[in-house]
Amino acid sequence: MREFVYNAAPARILFGSGTRQRLPDEAERLGLERLLVLSTPDQEAVGRSIAEILGSRATGLFSGAVMHTPVAVTEEALAVIAASKADGVVAVGGGSTTGLGKAIALRTGLPQIVLPTTYAGSEMTPILGETEGGLKRTQTTAKVLPGTVIYDVDLTLSLPPSISSVSGINAIAHASEALYARDGNPVIELIAQEGIRALAAALPRIVDEPRNGPARADALYGAWLCGLCLGAVGMALHHKLCHTLGGSFDLPHAETHTIVLPHALSYNAQAAPRAMACIASALGSKDALSGLSALLERLKLKRSLAEIGMPETGISRAADLATANPYWNPRPVERDAVYELIRRAYAGEAPRADF
Structure with missing residues (x-):
């Protein structure tokens, strides 16, 4: 039970x-x-x-x-x-x-x-x-x-496709973390999967046809559900990192979420297998990381923090700030591992669960 x-x-x-x-x-x-x-x-x-x-x-x-x-x-x-x-x-x-x-x-x-x-x-x-x-x-x-x-x-309808895409991935991040939240529950699990599914299906259609009303409706519906998830359960490492990076280096909010999300999921992948399976199912993929990567490639989004203005000298400071007072996370938040996560996100490297 x-x-x-x-x-x-x-x-x-x-x-x-x-x-x-x-x-x-x-x-x-x-x-x-x-x-x-x-x-x-x-x-x-x-x-x-x-x-x-x-x-x-x-x-x-x-x-x-x-x-x-x-x-x-x-x-x-x-x-x-x-x-x-x-x-x-x-x-x-x-x-x-x-x-x-x-x-x-x-x-x-x-x-x-x-x-x-x-x-x-x-x-x-x-x-x-x-x-x-x-x-x-x-x-x-x-x-x-x-x-x-x-x-x-x-x-x-007039939201540019590029902004629509990062905004939608930002919403997907809310639902993804809700799936491994400490206070998660079956209701939020269902809502999170439906929110991810709706957005993942709608965003490519919006890129191809920005004024596609049904696609816009599906995306807004998905965003609403993902927002519900964020409001109902606690946040974890991904949101802590994005709050730290955005607030300390004045990085654009949605773009930061988009770049960090694959790396945060890779950090937690082995500690949260049920959540990864739910994300994979919502994305229609064999696994969460490859499904998310394919979606980001389809949307042609930036993949490195360097591209959105983060200084390389800030990696160490960001790691210190993110681990000084961490949110609960399914995997222990360790400074060296978090530093490596941020370094990879800064460089735009492919996410790997080997750290």
Whole structure:
């Protein structure tokens, strides 16, 4: 008998095409009258369109969200919140904007509505990572959970295929680690496999035909499921490494996850055979590592940390930081082995489970 505990995070999900038009009704349902819209600088136009849908319920737009949720940016947004007397926020975008909404909620208790435009999945988690002084610190608290998530497939149609691909692999990383989490359970195992399967099938179709609506719907569905996994169970070595690398060297979030994932899985492969079998099955491959490698090749993604801006001199520091206060992991986290993992990821070498 497999004993387990399963906790379901409360959330209201609206999924479909054109669902952003239901935003005013959702605001009314929540009793919100003064909503500040959040976006990144690149998605300011999308943010303004969401503010227009809200009409008189929108107090304005803060378009300063950036990667890794710097505390300084959160403080800027809080000043706008105070000046506008907002009673809630609407975050439209990917993980950067969702992170800002969570950081605001943590400090103010304001409710959030999230409209994802990528496959990051952070809208489904009680996890917040914030950066200050060159370090990224992560915490888990129900205070940052959005109350409503509106998935509108139409908002993802213009996401470039290259960004769609790394965002999707980022989501697959969430589900992959959930399969060997210390507090894993059969429910999350099923959700994780379905999320990986949906994304692995959809991403190549998106690369070939970026405005393929059914493929976009499948990818967003898969990302939602993978986000559920990340929100329901603990993280392990892969996420610790990515948080360390991203926060310390300002590396792009999804690209870092994409590059590190094969190496993190190889590190844990022998210690988590059941998880590897589940990943392989979801990918339709004989084994997890070859299946993931084939998918990454099909998507033509970068495979080395050097390509995305990590300095070679940072390998040793990253190994020190990642092992100083490690997350639980199915295989013991050892500094020399982690150093070798990061070195291989830096160089873009093929992952090997021989260390």
